[in-house]
Amino acid sequence: MNISTISRVSSISLLASAICMSTQISAQDKNKLTNNGDIEVIMVSAQKRLQSVQEVPISMSAFSGDMIKQIGATDFKGLTDVTPGFSVVGGSDAFPRSYIRGVGSNDTGVGVDPSVGIYIDGIYASRNGGALTDLMDIERIEILKGPQGTLFGRNSIGGAISIVTAKPTEDLSGEIALELGNYNSQVVKGLINIPLIDDSLYVRASGVVRKRDGWQENKLSSVKGNSRDRASGRLKFTWYPHDDIEVNQSNGWSRFDEVSTNLENYSSVYPIDELAQVHDDKKMVNGGLDFWGNSNNDQAPLVPILDRRVRDHSLSVDWFVNDGITFTSLSAYRTFTTFNTSDYDGTEYYFGENEGSKV
Secondary structure, three states: OOHHHHHHHHHHHHHHHHHHHHHHHHOEOOOEEOOOOOEEOOEEOOOOOOEEHHHOOOOEEEEEHHHHHHHOOOOHHHHHHHOOOEEEEOOOOOOOEEEEOOEEOOOOOOOOOOOEEEEEOOEEEOOHHHHOOOOOOEEEEEEEEOOOHHHHOOOOOOEEEEEEEOOOOOOOEEEEEEEEEOOOEEEEEEEEEEEEEOOOEEEEEEEEEEEEOOOEEEOOOOOOEOOEEEEEEEEEEEEEEEOOEEEEEEEEEEEEEEEOOOOOOOOOOOOOOHHHHOOEOOEEOOOEEOOOOOHHHOEOOOOOEEEEEEEEEEEEEEEEOOOOOEEEEEEEEEEEEEEEEEEOOOOOEOOOEEEEEEO
16 A cells, blocks of 8 residues: 555545544534534433433434524425434334334234334324324434343333423424425415413424425326325423422324325336336335236235324423422323325235235
């Protein structure tokens, strides 16, 4: 290796180190340099108490609400590109499957618990499909890697995703935003924070509506896949009946009513049909043709529909006994229903269709 090659390798190594250091600082939420040169660190609750992220002996990635906006993540699937070892698979958002360091559950049946637990304000969301809600008005997200059964229970052998939404504050504030994009994409979101009783009762309301036309063309159907039609809302109350007691009550709602992505086409060195060899990110040939060529038995191409509803209500009561002891009570009621249709075989033939299942 000559000197110029060594120089290039050294430069690449230094650049890679700088990028890693930058990523590490960014992933720790508020780890930003202050005016006096100190680093402001994020406080996380990975061990059921607020601590600096540097003091928690857990491999984790943490993101603030501002960082999530900069990343552009609309749900926790959007964090996979910036979280090493974290992935979410599944063609439909009805049954996403989360994996951390390769550990997860491939079975999405109603009676199967996932191996990566998802918690929203400390409340366990027992099905990933029901937890895949819009990341609106978020305080932070913590992705904990490795088994977390000691503090989070048996359903977190692969890790845990803790989503913490923003609490009401004592300031009167609000915001509204409108986003426009290609494929007729439209996003309207907003929030308002109101102090109802000074030093005692506060309320915070937030909501978002997302719509977008489909972009994936089915060669056998006029209905395009991967559209968006989602709406979510949240109403939170914070009450301080006593200096040592904090009560938080939250109400959430989410609706999906859209066309999912069509399954990738069948691919083989022995093509079933010339249509099956159409490979284009924007074109699919999923359909309901009769395998034996009898057109009288043809079915209409199956549209991959996703219809989902989530409602949740929770009550959290914290009693701060002293500086080192806090008693917390969590109560919740959560409902999740989904109806989806899918074409599982990835061909234009009618033999692997699910014409409708409800959970």
